[in-house]
Amino acid sequence: MNPFFQRLALMAGTEAIDMLARLRVIVFGVGGVGSWSAEALARSGVGRIVIVDSDTVCVTNINRQAQAMPSTIGMPKVRALRDRLLAINPNCSVTAFERVFSKENAELFDMENADYVIDAIDSLTYKLDLIEACFQKKVKLFSSMGMAQKLDPVQLKTADIWDTHDCPLARLVRYGLRKRGFDGHFTVVFSGERIPLHSEIPVSCGKARCLCPAKNRAAGTTGQDAPEWCVSKKVINGSSVTVTASAGMILAGLVVQDVYAKAGSVKEP
Numbered sequence: 001m002n003p004f005f006q007r008l009a010l011m012a013g014t015e016a017i018d019m020l021a022r023l024r025v026i027v028f029g030v031g032g033v034g035s036w037s038a039e040a041l042a043r044s045g046v047g048r049i050v051i052v053d054s055d056t057v058c059v060t061n062i063n064r065q066a067q068a069m070p071s072t073i074g075m076p077k078v079r080a081l082r083d084r085l086l087a088i089n090p091n092c093s094v095t096a097f098e099r100v101f102s103k104e105n106a107e108l109f110d111m112e113n114a115d116y117v118i119d120a121i122d123s124l125t126y127k128l129d130l131i132e133a134c135f136q137k138k139v140k141l142f143s144s145m146g147m148a149q150k151l152d153p154v155q156l157k158t159a160d161i162w163d164t165h166d167c168p169l170a171r172l173v174r175y176g177l178r179k180r181g182f183d184g185h186f187t188v189v190f191s192g193e194r195i196p197l198h199s200e201i202p203v204s205c206g207k208a209r210c211l212c213p214a215k216n217r218a219a220g221t222t223g224q225d226a227p228e229w230c231v232s233k234k235v236i237n238g239s240s241v242t243v244t245a246s247a248g249m250i251l252a253g254l255v256v257q258d259v260y261a262k263a264g265s266v267k268e269p
């Protein structure tokens with residue numbers, strides 16, 4: 001057994017560690033939530049991790065995203081995160097897609113051969129597309145709802161999507177799924193907390209200007225490959241690593257707990 005994971009094996013057992021090493025997990029969206037999910041999966045011994053995101057690292061990502069550092073500003077997020085994950089766990093196979101997920105390109109990601117999907121997508125349309133695709137492909141999904149405008153990680157909860165409350169994004173997801181005739185069930189992480197924006201704080205990285213040095217922005221990519229989402233957003237919300245990273249860890253934890261439960265059932269006579 002790899003000594004990296006000895007402390008986890010002391011609780012979960014070697015069967016669970018072996019099962020984690022055989023997993024293929026896809027993380028869609030590697031921002032404040034998804035980047036920490038991916039890191040937790042790598043530190044838990046998941047053997048194959050696929051990360052999907054078209055965005056580049058922005059200076060304002062440094063407060064909450066695992067791969068965001070002054071040295072990675074302008075890099076595609078998935079490339080910077082792949083380097084970080086491989087530095088943590090060199091035995092992990094990490095595949096990076098510099099893409100936006102949509103129903104038109106869903107076949108690129110070989111979802112039929114994934115054991116789990118973690119959804120950390122911000123865009124409502126793409127989020128709904130991914131949820132439907134997971135059910136069509138029969139892959140287990142864990143999804144993050146809105147984590148902006150929150151400061152208290154203790155208020156994070158897990159629930160079936162239809163049992164969520166007081167979360168604006170979850171409300172939109174429920175509404176969108178109903179309109180599509182979707183009635184499936186999956187577990188989400190959400191919070192009802194809502195901290196108001198401080199209107200006196202000037203918003204950077206909006207349509208007027210970007211704080212990232214022009215020479216670094218989207219380095220090595222084209223605007224089509226890595227659109228600067230901050231330029232197109234109508235509202236720039238505040239966010240805190242204590243909440244986004246906690247949500248990401250919970251999502252990865254749901255994967256590990258599910259594997260642990262399955263390993264326990266394997267041992268039963």
